[in-house]
Amino acid sequence: MTTGKQKRVIPGTTIFDGDQARKGYALNKMCYSFNSEENRQAFLADRDGYCAKFGLNEQQKKAVFDLNVLDMIAAGGNAYFLAKLGGIYKLDMQDIGAQQTGMTKEAFQAKLIAAGKN
Amino acid sequence: MTTGKQKRVIPGTTIFDGDQARKGYALNKMCYSFNSEENRQAFLADRDGYCAKFGLNEQQKKAVFDLNVLDMIAAGGNAYFLAKLGGIYKLDMQDIGAQQTGMTKEAFQAKLIAAGKN
């Protein structure tokens, strides 16, 4: 699946390229379905069945069940689609940022504010 | 709706351009739905209701009910989509060609064969 081509490395950053898009297709397709309230409710009512319907693999399903964003990205998830899954659990972007950086939400927010001061 | 721009005139030929695409959107969308057998049956069971569901205007509905291909084209129909409506009635391309040119099917077929002789 790898092309052998040298990829640009940006620390802490996953570029959503063809390799990621291939790996994550089922996961992202499920997240895309969450534009509909009916689908969001169907997911909450039967997460296992809903993931199976979209053909998520075990890694993807575990990441979704754990609500672990870094694991979802490792499994091919794309930020724009994953955000819709976050929405189901009322996670805002600072919640998601804090989780990924291993910070408290307050510390993450403080970091954002600090970026404006320098 | 016209742009005022001089359009290329090719006798007996309608180019499916933006003007046609705007005019024919509902009709073509209905025809696109005929990729599904279930939809084809739903159309046959209630043509009026099916046309209404896709928002066809009177001109489009009349052309469809009359199965008049030139009228469908005048109403914005595109050949590739209209062919799917023809399929419902088991019209092949020589039936459709004969109808549009006002020939018998045999005469239309003879004309095609003649095109190979010269």
Add this chain to the structure above:
Amino acid sequence: MARIVGGINVTHVPYIGRAIANNLQQDAYWKPFFDGFPPVRDWLAKVKPDVAVVVYNDHGLNFFLDKMPTFAVGAAPQYQNADEGWGIPTLPPYTGDQDLSWHMIESLIEDEFDITTCQEMLVDHAFTLPLELLWPNQKQCPVRTVPVCVNTVQFPLPTAARCFNFGRAIGKAIESWDSDARVVVIGTGGLSHQLDGQRAGFINKEFDLMFMDKLVTDPLWVTRYSVPDLVELTGTQGVELLNWLTTRGALGGEVTKVHANYHIPISNTASGLLAMEVV
């Protein structure tokens, strides 16, 4: 022929929709952001555009990875907003300008841009909120619209040079449109932000300010950067600045700055606003 009155680049973030719905414009957190807009609204009241061409990126509402266009142009009579899954209010539909849409489509394909044409199209917060910010408290957005969607979601993205040239071709199309309409070009997204990964929360004030400056005076400066360079410099979603660059391309040669604002943060984003007038 139609006339381009200028261009406005503005950040989009879903939570702006919630701030507007809850009337938080003068709240301490939001005030530095919302206070950027009155001078731009004054300018709009003066230049009176009839149509807005809005260059934005879809966030998984209208486009999925089954059919992901590099550049898409709307050609619908009306554009509906819809549920994006985040509980922000759905806004009323926007009126299209199909004459301009089809004129642009003709011109862009003639100029060898391989666009996807959309005769039906849902528009997300990246399209609706900038219009809401520029024309607030309207029952119905007072300008007709043409959405232009740039892929900033799935790599490879179009290069900065391609986006700039796409913008130039959009400008050329508008200016050759046989109409007395006044057109404003709006670019949305950016500036630096990264939502995903261990580098989430990344912001680059220095680059953003340089970018806003160069966009007015020397936009080709941006084309020295590859898309991965731009990700490194501005974050995985900071690359939405390609929409700003496309918009700048549409304005052509020289522009003057009407008004600018920059504030960190709203949500996880460095917010920018830049209104430019064609010289």
Add this chain to the structure above:
Amino acid sequence: MARIVGGINVTHVPYIGRAIANNLQQDAYWKPFFDGFPPVRDWLAKVKPDVAVVVYNDHGLNFFLDKMPTFAVGAAPQYQNADEGWGIPTLPPYTGDQDLSWHMIESLIEDEFDITTCQEMLVDHAFTLPLELLWPNQKQCPVRTVPVCVNTVQFPLPTAARCFNFGRAIGKAIESWDSDARVVVIGTGGLSHQLDGQRAGFINKEFDLMFMDKLVTDPLWVTRYSVPDLVELTGTQGVELLNWLTTRGALGGEVTKVHANYHIPISNTASGLLAMEVV
């Protein structure tokens, strides 16, 4: 690096599917068409391609006017055929080559082709029947595939020059693919035919024969014609010859003719077949 072994252009018509299903290959009506293929199959048996890049146009199966791309490239693991509404048999799925798909997508966007990428894609008779004609009676098509879809449905279509250059960029992409695969490029559609309007049944033998000749010796000759010129000369569906031109572009400079066949009519269409080998 991968190697392009050659290109094959071939007419597609839904009823070919019915003729195959009903075993009519030696029927007087169909024989002059089907008899063109054995020499091309012999050549394929000799050059042994592993992958086919198939340049075709969709006929309202995968794409509707809500999202109509100028150029689309498939990137799916598998491509399903499906009901097109005409009662022709649905063929088994085709295996994709995702490595080549993504390599092409990277290369084409870098070269400023604004493609739509399709990670899920239904393929219609224009994709399936040429493969069926070239590799008949197989349970499963013996080559991996990459579908490339060109808009010949909704005007404006890409210009002939753009298609030729798109083909060149496809050729460059294939030849820079780090693989020892052997690739054949297949273009489908045409030649002259017109399904709609009072001019239905229009066929232009003289132009078709000239086109087939020039495609081998001087393909840029075609680019002197605008798309409306090509409609006038070859019919509203005759413009599908843009897929032939794109395929020729992918082969690069000089080619030799392996085999050609031309017969009027099958259905309403002047059928052509042209296999070319890269010099």
